Amino acid sequence: MMTAAAERDPFAGAAPWADRLLMKLRQRDDIDAEEEAALRSIIEPPQAYPARRVIIEEGEPLERSALLVEGLLARFKDMRDGQQQISELHVAGDFADLHSFTLKRLDHGILTLTPCRIGWVGHDALIAMFERFPHLGRLLWFSTNLDAAIHRAWTVSLGRRDAVARLAHLLCELQVRLEIVGLADPTGYPLALTQNDLANCLGLTSVHVNRVLRELRERELVTFRGGHVTIADRAGLCDLAEFSADYLFLEKRPR
Amino acid sequence: MMTAAAERDPFAGAAPWADRLLMKLRQRDDIDAEEEAALRSIIEPPQAYPARRVIIEEGEPLERSALLVEGLLARFKDMRDGQQQISELHVAGDFADLHSFTLKRLDHGILTLTPCRIGWVGHDALIAMFERFPHLGRLLWFSTNLDAAIHRAWTVSLGRRDAVARLAHLLCELQVRLEIVGLADPTGYPLALTQNDLANCLGLTSVHVNRVLRELRERELVTFRGGHVTIADRAGLCDLAEFSADYLFLEKRPR
DNA sequence: CCGCAAAACTAACCTACGGCAATCTCATTC
DNA sequence: GAATGAGATTGCCGTAGGTTAGTTTTGCGG
Numbered sequence: 083m084m085t086a087a088a089e090r091d092p093f094a095g096a097a098p099w100a101d102r103l104l105m106k107l108r109q110r111d112d113i114d115a116e117e118e119a120a121l122r123s124i125i126e127p128p129q130a131y132p133a134r135r136v137i138i139e140e141g142e143p144l145e146r147s148a149l150l151v152e153g154l155l156a157r158f159k160d161m162r163d164g165q166q167q168i169s170e171l172h173v174a175g176d177f178a179d180l181h182s183f184t185l186k187r188l189d190h191g192i193l194t195l196t197p198c199r200i201g202w203v204g205h206d207a208l209i210a211m212f213e214r215f216p217h218l219g220r221l222l223w224f225s226t227n228l229d230a231a232i233h234r235a236w237t238v239s240l241g242r243r244d245a246v247a248r249l250a251h252l253l254c255e256l257q258v259r260l261e262i263v264g265l266a267d268p269t270g271y272p273l274a275l276t277q278n279d280l281a282n283c284l285g286l287t288s289v290h291v292n293r294v295l296r297e298l299r300e301r302e303l304v305t306f307r308g309g310h311v312t313i314a315d316r317a318g319l320c321d322l323a324e325f326s327a328d329y330l331f332l333e334k335r336p337r
Numbered sequence: 338m339m340t341a342a343a344e345r346d347p348f349a350g351a352a353p354w355a356d357r358l359l360m361k362l363r364q365r366d367d368i369d370a371e372e373e374a375a376l377r378s379i380i381e382p383p384q385a386y387p388a389r390r391v392i393i394e395e396g397e398p399l400e401r402s403a404l405l406v407e408g409l410l411a412r413f414k415d416m417r418d419g420q421q422q423i424s425e426l427h428v429a430g431d432f433a434d435l436h437s438f439t440l441k442r443l444d445h446g447i448l449t450l451t452p453c454r455i456g457w458v459g460h461d462a463l464i465a466m467f468e469r470f471p472h473l474g475r476l477l478w479f480s481t482n483l484d485a486a487i488h489r490a491w492t493v494s495l496g497r498r499d500a501v502a503r504l505a506h507l508l509c510e511l512q513v514r515l516e517i518v519g520l521a522d523p524t525g526y527p528l529a530l531t532q533n534d535l536a537n538c539l540g541l542t543s544v545h546v547n548r549v550l551r552e553l554r555e556r557e558l559v560t561f562r563g564g565h566v567t568i569a570d571r572a573g574l575c576d577l578a579e580f581s582a583d584y585l586f587l588e589k590r591p592r
Numbered sequence: 593c594c595g596c597a598a599a600a601c602t603a604a605c606c607t608a609c610g611g612c613a614a615t616c617t618c619a620t621t622c
Numbered sequence: 623g624a625a626t627g628a629g630a631t632t633g634c635c636g637t638a639g640g641t642t643a644g645t646t647t648t649g650c651g652g
């Protein structure tokens with residue numbers, strides 16, 4: 083069953099690289115077939131990028147946004163003294179820099195942490211789509227506000243949780259976000275990060291992340307080894323982290 | 338000169354409580370007279386709230402958003418052990434919880450730190466306005482993305498700056514944000530916060546904030562006393578904080 | 593002008609995490 | 623299968639900031 087939009091665009095209706103984005107959005111609101119086709123049609127076929135490549139430089143003028151199709155991306159900021167802070171991790175299905183649609187440039191860089199596939203979307207195509215489907219505009223606005231909610235959760239972690247709870251909280255967050263897009267099962271998920279990457283997310287040093295990982299392992303809560311997170315005691319982990327998924331807005335509602 | 342929208346609504350064209358919001362938005366993009374009238378017309382006359390009142394509870398269903406007309410608001414989260422973390426401060430002219438337009442509830446509470454005046458805006462009125470003026474929709478989307486950029490700056494502070502630089506950075510941020518809405522002169526600004534409030538922003542204790550304020554005073558960079566921030570050496574302060582206003586997106590551009 | 597509470601300030605001590613350096617593990621390449 | 627290098631791991635010690643427990647100052651209602 084093809085919609086009008088789908089017939090005009092040879093990619094629409096197909097474009098499987100938008101699948102995880104749709105899973106993510108449909109967790110929060112209904113999207114009808116016409117909207118789906120419109121959304122799929124504006125996302126260009128994904129391009130591959132190697133790990134550890136800065137794909138968007140801080141300040142660079144932007145006329146398109148990046149839909150992460152596969153891999154892990156980080157929003158990061160480098161300090162004078164060589165330290166780095168990551169302000170958000172992005173998983174498949176995330177629009178990593180939809181913020182640039184209104185900001186026109188970013189206040190931070192975006193970096194691949196693993197090999198990635200990215201489908202670009204032109205800002206002009208977004209404007210056209212929003213004129214026809216204001217509801218999709220609100221949904222993507224929602225998704226940037228969801229990023230802001232994640233930022234706030236990280237702020238709370240960095241400000242008020244100790245290193246153990248902070249790491250536990252991050253692992254809980256990723257568990258939920260990856261489950262939504264079908265990349266985690268209830269016992270854990272693949273996570274191709276180094277301990278140093280985790281340190282850059284958590285405002286710690288890699289040495290201390292190592293100590294904390296050992297503690298979490300010894301307390302039989304989680305194991306992170308060989309690029310895989312195995313959650314041994316989910317309830318215990320959430321409790322330690324004071325984690326609640328409320329800030330991820332998983333309920334389906336008209337937005 | 339009255340526009341069509343202004344003639345329909347007795348408050349439009351007047352509604353001076355939207356002045357600072359307009360100053361803030363016009364710093365980033367042009368707004369024509371018709372848009373201005375539409376925006377003014379949907380903001381209800383401000384209501385007064387005393388200091389230290391939670392005006393929005395975490396999770397509460399929301400059908401309107403708060404434009405801060407006067408005073409200081411905080412987005413906050415309380416921890417099990419009684420600690421509090423503030424994830425953003427809002428000054429006059431800020432839409433404090435425009436995020437709830439798409440989120441429908443908040444992942445945090447909103448609290449008055451000083452006596453405040455707030456003009457409420459119904460979400461239905463926003464939808465109607467956006468249908469007629471998509472450009473205003475993008476501008477307000479921009480303003481939620483600006484909040485996200487501020488969140489990221491705080492994340493970097495909390496993760497990678499020591500207490501002195503962290504406090505200095507916050508004081509720099511407020512200087513710029515208050516200047517935009519005409520509430521700071523180049524030498525400083527009124528700031529009716531306690532040292533404990535600052536501690537809750539910075540992930541510190543009030544005791545340590547006190548020590549750090551003394552250090553900043555002794556280094557002749559800033560003084561915070563009697564609810565007023567006096568900047569003695571702006572360049573030195575920015576340098577210490579590694580502060581750049583880039584993340585506040587002060588340039589005027591079509592959004 | 594007094595009495596009171598909240599906030600500011602100080603000092604002595606304590607601890608979570610950083611800094612540094614050495615060693616270990618493991619995957620990759622020739 | 624030896625050589626290499628990135629990342630993981632551990633131990634020791636230093637320090638930024640927390641904790642506790644005060645004292646002092648400020649603002650304010652009566």
